[in-house]
Structures are given as structure tokens and as C-alpha cells.
Amino acid sequence: MNPKKEIDEGITFDTFMEGVWRQNPVFVMVLGMCPTLAVTVSAVNAVSMGIATLFVLVSSCLLVSLIRNLVPKEVRIATYIVIIATFVTLVDYIIQAVSLSLYEALGAFIQLIVVNCIILGRAEAHASKNPPLKAVVNALGMGIGFTIGLLALGATREILGAGKLFGFSLFGEHFQPWVVMVLPPGGFFVLGAWLLLFSFMRSRSATE
Amino acid sequence: MSKHRIELRAAPHQHSGHSVPTIMRNVVYSLLPICGFSVWQYGLSALALLLTVTATCLATERLLNRNANTLGDWSAAITGILLGLTLPPAFPLWMAIVAGFVAIAIGKAMFGGLGHNPFNPALVGRAFVQAAFPVAITTWVPAFSANRFSEFVPTTFTAPLMMPPDIVGWVKQQGVDAFTGATPLARWKFENVTASAHDLLTGTVTASAGETSALLILMCGAYLAIRKFMDWRIPVAVLGSAALTAWAFQLYDPAHYPAPLFVLLSGGLMIGAIYMATDMATSPVTPVGVWIYGVIIGVMTVIIRYFGGLTEGVMYAILLGNALTPLIDQYTQPRVYGTGRKEKP
Numbered sequence: 001m002n003p004k005k006e007i008d009e010g011i012t013f014d015t016f017m018e019g020v021w022r023q024n025p026v027f028v029m030v031l032g033m034c035p036t037l038a039v040t041v042s043a044v045n046a047v048s049m050g051i052a053t054l055f056v057l058v059s060s061c062l063l064v065s066l067i068r069n070l071v072p073k074e075v076r077i078a079t080y081i082v083i084i085a086t087f088v089t090l091v092d093y094i095i096q097a098v099s100l101s102l103y104e105a106l107g108a109f110i111q112l113i114v115v116n117c118i119i120l121g122r123a124e125a126h127a128s129k130n131p132p133l134k135a136v137v138n139a140l141g142m143g144i145g146f147t148i149g150l151l152a153l154g155a156t157r158e159i160l161g162a163g164k165l166f167g168f169s170l171f172g173e174h175f176q177p178w179v180v181m182v183l184p185p186g187g188f189f190v191l192g193a194w195l196l197l198f199s200f201m202r203s204r205s206a207t208e
Numbered sequence: 209m210s211k212h213r214i215e216l217r218a219a220p221h222q223h224s225g226h227s228v229p230t231i232m233r234n235v236v237y238s239l240l241p242i243c244g245f246s247v248w249q250y251g252l253s254a255l256a257l258l259l260t261v262t263a264t265c266l267a268t269e270r271l272l273n274r275n276a277n278t279l280g281d282w283s284a285a286i287t288g289i290l291l292g293l294t295l296p297p298a299f300p301l302w303m304a305i306v307a308g309f310v311a312i313a314i315g316k317a318m319f320g321g322l323g324h325n326p327f328n329p330a331l332v333g334r335a336f337v338q339a340a341f342p343v344a345i346t347t348w349v350p351a352f353s354a355n356r357f358s359e360f361v362p363t364t365f366t367a368p369l370m371m372p373p374d375i376v377g378w379v380k381q382q383g384v385d386a387f388t389g390a391t392p393l394a395r396w397k398f399e400n401v402t403a404s405a406h407d408l409l410t411g412t413v414t415a416s417a418g419e420t421s422a423l424l425i426l427m428c429g430a431y432l433a434i435r436k437f438m439d440w441r442i443p444v445a446v447l448g449s450a451a452l453t454a455w456a457f458q459l460y461d462p463a464h465y466p467a468p469l470f471v472l473l474s475g476g477l478m479i480g481a482i483y484m485a486t487d488m489a490t491s492p493v494t495p496v497g498v499w500i501y502g503v504i505i506g507v508m509t510v511i512i513r514y515f516g517g518l519t520e521g522v523m524y525a526i527l528l529g530n531a532l533t534p535l536i537d538q539y540t541q542p543r544v545y546g547t548g549r550k551e552k553p
Contacts, residue, residue: 163369176303176371180339189314 019142026149046154050147251356264308293418445502
């Protein structure tokens with residue numbers, strides 16, 4: 001039917017760690033910026049968004065990997081999108097059922113997981129060329145890396161913007177909130193600061 | 209080998225004789241009277257504020273330029289003093305440190321230091337704290353209160369990350385009659401009361417540390433312009449276009465819009481036009497471009513003041529002008545001597 005070259009190198013620890021550290025979606029690849037900037041006003045929102053994306057990513061990559069030899073090359077993107085959209089709809093309903101307040105806080109960004117570059121990118125670049133188990137391990141790493149990225153932003157913005165972390169007050173009631181941190185510009189400032197930190201660390205480890 | 213060597217050099221061929229540190233140092237000198245007046249007016253709190261912001265800017269500049277000592281060009285000192293002058297005198301010191309750090313780190317060092325910054329660093333710092341701490345930056349104290357040299361305003365020494373205390377009670381103890389806690393611009397906007405030109409010229413009004421006495425700022429600016437450390441066209445264009453715009457609005461509806469003189473003398477327009485819009489790194493270099501740039505700032509200031517949510521518009525008008533500077537420069541390139549009139553370079 002559609003013979004594809006199997007890149008079979010087996011599952012190594014790097015298959016998992018690639019997404020967590022070396023190719024971190026937020027800090028290294030700078031993908032999925034739309035949810036990264038928009039929903040990270042609090043740590044809870046950030047983690048929920050990360051887990052939702054993680055679920056869609058792992059499930060889609062598993063399915064894409066399973067049917068990788070059945071899908072003709074010409075229609076593969078459309079197929080991936082249908083698969084991803086199915087899981088996003090699932091997540092959408094689940095979050096709505098579990099917590100309506102969280103659903104309202106995340107708003108349209110749950111539906112927008114469909115167009116998250118990380119998921120389509122993983123499906124196209126990794127899952128469609130690898131056996132299911134390897135694809136799942138890799139997707140899991142990417143999803144965790146994305147969640148860590150969102151959490152880093154969400155925690156920073158919540159601490160400075162509200163004096164809280166996961167809803168617990170850190171500095172008492174006289175804390176002066178940095179209003180800018182919960183506004184969109186704050187997202188850019190914090191993301192920039194984290195990117196700076198990461199590229200600083202990477203350039204240091206590269207020179208050593 | 210002939211005796212007459214031909215030297216080939218690229219433009220520019222003439223040097224004004226001023227080095228960057230010379231210009232910057234003179235700008236600092238010209239700012240000192242304004243600082244002195246501000247301290248005389250607001251006392252210890254203003255002194256602590258100015259010193260803290262300047263020290264923060266110098267320390268940040270030193271910290272972020274570890275390979276080269278750039279403190280000698282005096283630019284960080286200017287940023288610090290200007291930033292301090294745009295803040296309210298009772299601004300908590302920890303917020304002032306945040307402002308100073310943001311001004312140098314995000315406003316300047318991140319783009320590569322002096323000359324590479326697209327926006328005026330002092331205004332970047334102020335814009336950040338304006339967005340982060342909107343209440344603290346609009347908390348004003350009366351000028352010339354009796355105890356200004358013996359005690360600090362309670363908000364000055366707010367603990368880091370904490371909310372500054374309410375100073376309404378403290379202001380009442382100072383024995384100042386009928387203190388409204390609002391700047392002349394805010395009083396015009398919300399109460400339709402305009403301050404007298406005499407008060408604005410001599411600085412007996414409530415405002416940021418360094419934007420009170422329009423007369424003093426004008427004199428300091430005149431010194432810079434006469435010694436050619438500043439392009440006189442920028443302040444003239446800013447102030448002129450602001451006055452013309454205000455005059456046009458007043459013709460349209462005299463009951464609602466204030467006189468052009470009030471617009472010129474109130475708020476930060478004077479110090480913004482003379483000290484911030486003229487920042488060499490962030491203003492156009494072409495003669496025509498400088499006029500366009502000034503007019504944009506002047507008109508935008510009046511429009512933001514009249515129609516915006518905030519009472520003061522100078523800061524955003526100048527930042528907008530800074531953003532347009534590369535574009536203005538590109539479209540106002542003078543014709544190269546010897547090339548055709550219609551031919552575009």
C-alpha cells in the first residue's frame with residue numbers, strides 16, 4: 001500500500017527526554033505560543049491546559065502511529081486533523097463536566113488545541129514514522145515538557161500578579177499585585193525572561 | 209610614490225567636537241536644577257526616590273555590561289534621573305527599584321546598550337510600573353508641606369512586594385488646605401477645573417517629582433539648546449503642534465477644552481518634549497524627519513489627554529514617536545547631491 005521507511009532505533013531514554021528538555025516545546029522550539037501566552041495567568045489554569053494538551057497529544061500520536069501504514073500520503077494531514085479534533089472534542093466535554101469554572105477560564109483555548117503546532121508537528125514528524133509504543137513515549141515526553149513550560153509561566157505570573165501559588169496566598173493580605181502580570185503584556189515579559197534563562201543555560205552548557 | 213596622498217573616507221566628514229560622554233554629562237548638569245527644585249518642593253521623599261532610581265539604573269548598567277564599563281558615558285545616570293523625575297514623589301522605593309531595573313535591562317541592555325535602544329529607556333521603565341502598579345503611580349502628595357524636610361511620606365518605605373499604606377490621613381495631618389490629591393490634568397479631566405498659568409510656571413501644583421515647574425524646565429532646556437547638545441527643533445515641533453491642536457479644539461468648543469497655555473504647561477509635556485523626545489538614539493536624524501516626529505508626539509499627546517482613559521498622554525505619545533522613528537528616517541532621506549530629483553535612492 002504505502003510503504004514507509006521505518007526508522008527503528010528502539011526506544012531510548014532520549015525518546016522521552018527529548019520533549020522534556022532538549023526539544024522542550026515552550027522553551028526550545030517555541031511552539032504552541034497561543035495557549036502559552038493566553039491561559040497562563042494562574043498555575044492551575046496552566047497545569048490544566050498542559051494536561052489537556054498532553055492527553056490529546058498522546059492519544060492522537062497513538063492512533064496516528066497505529067494507522068500510519070493505512071493512510072495515503074496525500075490525505076494524511078486531513079486525517080491527522082480529524083483524529084486530533086476528535087480527542088479535543090472529548091477533552092472539551094470532559095472539562096466542561098468536571099469543572100465549569102475551569103472551562104470558562106480556559107475559554108476558547110480548549111478548542112484551539114486542535115491547531116496546536118506541537119500536536120500536528122509530533123503526528124507528522126514522529127508518530128507517522130514510528131511504532132505505537134515509541135510514538136506514545138515520545139508524545140508523553142513532549143506533553144510533560146509542554147506542561148512544565150506552562151507551569152513555569154503560570155507560577156511566575158500568579159506569584160507576581162496575585163501573590164498566590166495554586167490559589168494559596170504567599171505574602172499575606174498586604175501584597176501589592178503587579179497588575180501587568182495578569183494582562184497579556186505580562187505573558188510576553190515572563191515568556192521572554194524564561195527564554196532568556198534557557199538560552200543562557202544552553203549556551204553555557206554548549207561552551208563547557 | 210607621490211608626495212600627495214589621497215585619503216578616501218566615508219561620510220560624515222565633520223565632527224561637532226562633542227563626544228557622547230560630553231553631551232550626556234551636560235544633560236545631567238542641566239537636570240540638576242530640576243532635581244534640586246523637586247527636592248526643595250517635596251523634601252526627603254523626593255530625594256530618596258531620585259537617589260534610589262539613579263543608583264538602581266547605574267547598578268543595572270554595570271551588572272549587565274560585565275565586559276565593558278559603560279558607566280562612563282553617563283547615559284545610565286540620565287535614564288535614572290529622568291525616570292525618577294517622572295515618578296510621583298511618594299512612590300514606594302521598592303517599586304522605584306523595579307522601574308529602574310526594567311528601564312535599563314529591558315529598555316536598553318536587551319537591545320545592545322546605548323544607541324541600539326528603540327525606545328527611551330526611562331519611559332519604558334515608567335510604562336512598566338504604570339501598567340504594574342496603577343494605584344501607586346497616581347498617588348500624589350502636596351507640594352511644600354511643612355514637615356517635608358523632617359519626615360518621609362509613609363509610602364516611601366513600603367516593605368518590598370507589599371502594598372503602600374493609605375496616605376489620606378497623613379496628608380490631613382500636614383495641615384495642607386484643600387488638597388485634592390489630583391494633578392492639574394486630572395482636575396481638568398474629571399472636575400473641569402484648570403490651574404492658573406502662574407501656578408504651573410512656578411510649580412506650586414501636585415504632580416510627578418520633576419514635572420512641576422515649567423519655567424525651570426524651559427530654562428534648563430534652553431541651556432542645552434544654546435550649547436547645541438540638543439536638537440531644538442524637536443521641542444519646538446512638539447510644543448508648537450500640541451499648542452496648535454489644543455487651540456483648534458478650543459475654537460471648536462471653548463466650554464469643554466482648556467486653553468493651549470494650560471495644555472503646554474501642565475503635566476509632563478514640558479519635560480517630555482525637552483528631555484525625552486530629544487533622546488538621540490530614539491529620534492530621527494533627518495531634518496524633515498525631526499519635524500514630523502515632533503508633530504506626531506505633540507498631536508498624539510493632546511489627543512490621548514482629551515480622549516484617552518488616562519489623564520496624561522506624553523509618555524505613550526513619545527513611545528509611539530520612538531516606534532515610528534526608523535520609518536520616518538527611511539522616508540525622509542535627503543536627496544544625495546548629484547542624483548536626479550525624481551530618482552528614488
